[in-house]
Amino acid sequence: MQSTTTTAGPIPATPPRPDRPGFFARLDWGLLLLLAVAACLLFYNLGQRPFWQDEAETACLAKNVLKTGLPYAYDGVNVVSQEEEREFDKTGGYLWRWSPWIQIYLQAAGFAVGGFDTAAGRAPFALAALLSVFWTYRLVRRHFGDRSWALMAATLLTLCVPFLLIGRQARYYAPGTLIVLWTLDAFLSDWQHRWRPWLVTFFGMVLLFHANYLLFLSFAPTALAAAVLVYPERMAWRRLALLAGATLAVAVVPGIFLYRIGRQSGMFDVLLVPENMMLYFADLCMFCIPLPVSAALAWRWRGFVTRLARPSDPGERFVLFSAVLIVLSLLFLGIVPQRFFRYIAHLLPLCAILLAWCVRRLWGFSRVSAVLLFFLLAFTNWLAVYPMERLKIVNRPWQNDFRMLTSLNFPIKLFATELVCGYPDVNTAIIDFFKAHAKPGQTVLAEYGELPLMFYVDGLHILGGLQGPVPEGTVPDWVLRRRVVRVNRDRFLFGAREFTDAMDLSRDYERVPLAFPDETFGNRTDDPNHHYFIAVEAPQKELEVWRRKGVTP
Structure with missing residues (x-):
């Protein structure tokens, strides 16, 4: 893949969209079929396993929401706590103040419709995951006019087993991912001159903070930094300052007091930062973007690294933006004391878009190679696991089993086996x-x-x-x-x-x-x-x- 870069002059504020039909102008049967497959994978046997510890925390709080209207951690008999009762003040009526509330109210909505049932509690989150598949397609099709790229990106996300696992869980991961896609869609629109995309971005930031403030803190600054590096000509600084000020006033400052964010600052440990960064990048290579693909893109964009030479093609420019955002997010998350894969779940659609773009570019050089690459990315984890094994980078858990995602496998086959056959939880x-x-x-x-x-x-x-x-x-x-x-x-x-x-x-x-x-x-x-x-x-x-x-x- 030969790179075409330019450093002279800004690109247009809004990329050309040669193939941008109205939303209802024409049904895309490929997309409808893909969404049907995604719905089956996300909703089938949704309640087969009960809530595990973290999901049950949200479920107990959601149960209390339906009784009192607010997420209290005490129901008169039992106390909900996983942090030695740091999450609330007993004198304050046990009001939950440790983590944001959107996931609690989403689950309460599921219970209100379907009763106190496992599947009902997970349904709003699975719906958010399904909408994330759609919005991945929509973002690419709307702004870059490439139906094949859009369908491949949505397909890779649909068949991404880590995304399916997270999408079927009653936590903030899928809603947060959907909000990130909304925000990026608005950023690619003409927010510099129109108020509608600006308002979508603003409400997206507010919702993201109340979905999970760590997700907000890892996304908002890194997305801004990536935009400055890749899209400097799109920075309308006055509107951006207004956006930042409104977000701080409406969400961040009140949220600091509501969720008592300062109480968690004592968990920082500088000694954990190098290990966290290493493990996050290992997770990225194992489950998101295979190391050979990352190496090829790093070589292709070496001009950007050395002299900020940006691609002239709008689609590649966005893929570069996605890659920079992913790298900056991992660097930021490295300083967070606790390390979990769920903290990078919102990046999975961007990874799917990036990988689909690689397949699309390869198609112009060798169709056989492109089909083979798509097969490896969509149906196997060989390209991800094998290079890590050969380089002895993989840091597997001690309980690793050859039928897990940390070994060479067909991930979607493993996932389908669990859905159909169940699991003795x-x-x-x-x-x-x-x-x-x-x-x-x-x-x-x-x-x-x-x-x-x-x-x-x-x-x-x-x-x-x-x-x-x-x-x-x-x-x-x-x-x-x-x-x-x-x-x-x-x-x-x-x-x-x-x-x-x-x-x-x-x-x-x-x-x-x-x-x-x-x-x-x-x-x-x-x-x-x-x-x-x-x-x-x-x-x-x-x-x-x-x-x-x-x-x-």
Whole structure:
């Protein structure tokens, strides 16, 4: 692929759109078929696995929203907390202040329509993921007039298993991704002279902040920096200053007080920055943009790196903008203490657009090569995993299995297998056990997985998990010990493990047989490094449940 660059003179403020039909002027049957496939992959068996810990946090808060109108962390019996009760002030009525509220209200809307059902709680988020597929197509087709590129980008996103996993989860990931696409669509429009795209950008920034302020902080400044570097001629500084001021006044400043963002600043650890950056770029190569593609693009755009030579083609200019935005986002996220793949989920549509553009460009040189590249990108992870293995860059989790995304595989086949055949989720076993054996009013001390219990099993007093110290004098009727030993941010044992370590379980309790593998998370779909599609064979440590002697099941 030969690069054509220019440094003389600005490009037009709005790229030409030779093939821009009205939205309803002509049905694109290819797009409709693709959206039907995406809907099946996102909605089929949406409730087959119960909410895992983080999803259940949102679900418990959403349940309280339907009762009180606000996300309170206390329902009169149980407390929702994974940060040792830092998320609220007890004197303030347990109002949730740790994370933004959009995901909570979206899930509450799902419950209001479909009842307290797993699929209903996830449906608004799966819908946002489906709309993200559509908006990926729309962005490319509307602004660059290339139907083939648009369809390929939407197809690659539809078949991207990390995107499908995240899209089926009741958290902010899919809504945040959709808002990012809306904002970029508005940026490519004539916001310098028209108020409608400016307003879309403004409301997008406000919604993004209230979806997740870390997502806002990782996207807004890096998108601005990427725009300055790649689109300097589009910077209408007065309107941009107005946009920044309005966003700060309406969202950021009130949000700092509402969500008490300063309380989380103490988690910063400079020693984690190099490792975080390394792992983020490894995730990028493993699940988003294969290393050979990144290397080819880096060589193609070497003129931009050395002297800011920008491509003259509007489509390639946007792909370069996307690449710069991705790199800057990873550099920014490296300074955030906790590292999770979900923090870069909003970049997946940009990765799909970039990869589809590579296929489209290759088509002009060799159609056979282009078809082969598209097949490798859409249906395999060979191009992503194999080079990392050969270079010994992959930092796999110890529990890696050859049927996971961290090994050479056909990802969409693994995903379809899980959808059709199901998976023996550990939270399902825990929930079913306590539904069958525990009685209302009894106390359960769970070292982890207490939030799914709170949501799915009514009438139990549930303690432990990551809530903090267990109240003195507590005598639980049931004890759920977990395989993984968890420590808090100060590297001390969480209160539940410390409490159970001090108990004489063999004297006061009896072990209840529960022959089910004690997997750590269950449906932890926010990290493709850890998601299981097919059950792992024995031997595995079984769940450890203890019943207090004298308690009638």
